[in-house]
Amino acid sequence: MARPELRAFEPSTDSALVMSSWAHQVQGRGALAELSPAEYHRLHRPVVLGLLQRVAPLVACSPHDPAIIYGWLCGELLAEGQQVLHMIYTRSAYRRQGVASALLQVTYPELGRAPLYYTHETRATRYHRDRWQLRAAPHLAQVM
Numbered sequence: 001m002a003r004p005e006l007r008a009f010e011p012s013t014d015s016a017l018v019m020s021s022w023a024h025q026v027q028g029r030g031a032l033a034e035l036s037p038a039e040y041h042r043l044h045r046p047v048v049l050g051l052l053q054r055v056a057p058l059v060a061c062s063p064h065d066p067a068i069i070y071g072w073l074c075g076e077l078l079a080e081g082q083q084v085l086h087m088i089y090t091r092s093a094y095r096r097q098g099v100a101s102a103l104l105q106v107t108y109p110e111l112g113r114a115p116l117y118y119t120h121e122t123r124a125t126r127y128h129r130d131r132w133q134l135r136a137a138p139h140l141a142q143v144m
Contacts, residue, residue, distance in 0.1 A: 004060035004070050004099055006106055018057055018072060021089045022048055022120075030121030031138055047141055051086050051119075058107060060090075060099045070094040073103040083108045084140050085118045085125075100124065104132065 009018070026032050027040050035043065055076045062068035071090035077083055085108075090099045104111050117137035118125045125134050 002063050004094075004102055005063040005066065006102065007059050007061060007066055009057040009059055009072070013067065014057070014059060014069065014072070015052075017069060018052070018074075018089075019045075019048065021072075022074075022087050025087065025089060025122045026120045029123075030136075032120075051141060055086065057087075058103055060094075060103055070097075071099040071103065073100075073107055075107050077108070078140070081114075082140070083110060083114060083116045084137070085116055085134075086141060087120050087122070088124055090124075 023040060023045070026044075027035070027037060032040060032044060051074060055074055057072045057074040059072045060070040062070070069091070071088070071094060073088045074086040075084055075088070076086075085104075088100055088103060104116075108116060112131070112133060115133045115135045117135050117140055119138050119141040121136065121138075125136075128134060
């Protein structure tokens with residue numbers, strides 16, 4: 001795999017992957033563990049859509065073809081200085097190849113030196129809790 005190129009989120013081409021991978025990563029986990037797929041769609045999907053209107057994801061893709069997406073990150077820096085990760089996703093074929101690290105390093109200048117608050121628990125947030133100084137803060141998904 002070539003080193004990923006990072007580009008802006010393009011709603012017309014990227015939304016389907018972002019929405020489906022977000023749902024797949026969080027359904028049945030963390031605070032959303034007890035929601036059925038229908039309940040997730042009705043109750044939590046509007047939260048995700050609101051985040052995507054407020055915070056455009058950063059996309060990691062092939063440098064040769066921007067349509068080949070390796071992964072993406074939705075996160076922000078709040079006015080108070082908190083680093084907030086809403087979701088990070090890497091396609092299975094590209095995991096353990098630096099895709100997530102590239103996305104994180106560009107988005108969070110204090111990565112590893114200051115807490116990184118996450119709003120959605122995934123396998124990645126559990127696995128990298130110590131390395132990235134992750135702290136659960138689901139309420140930050142609602143900050144406007």
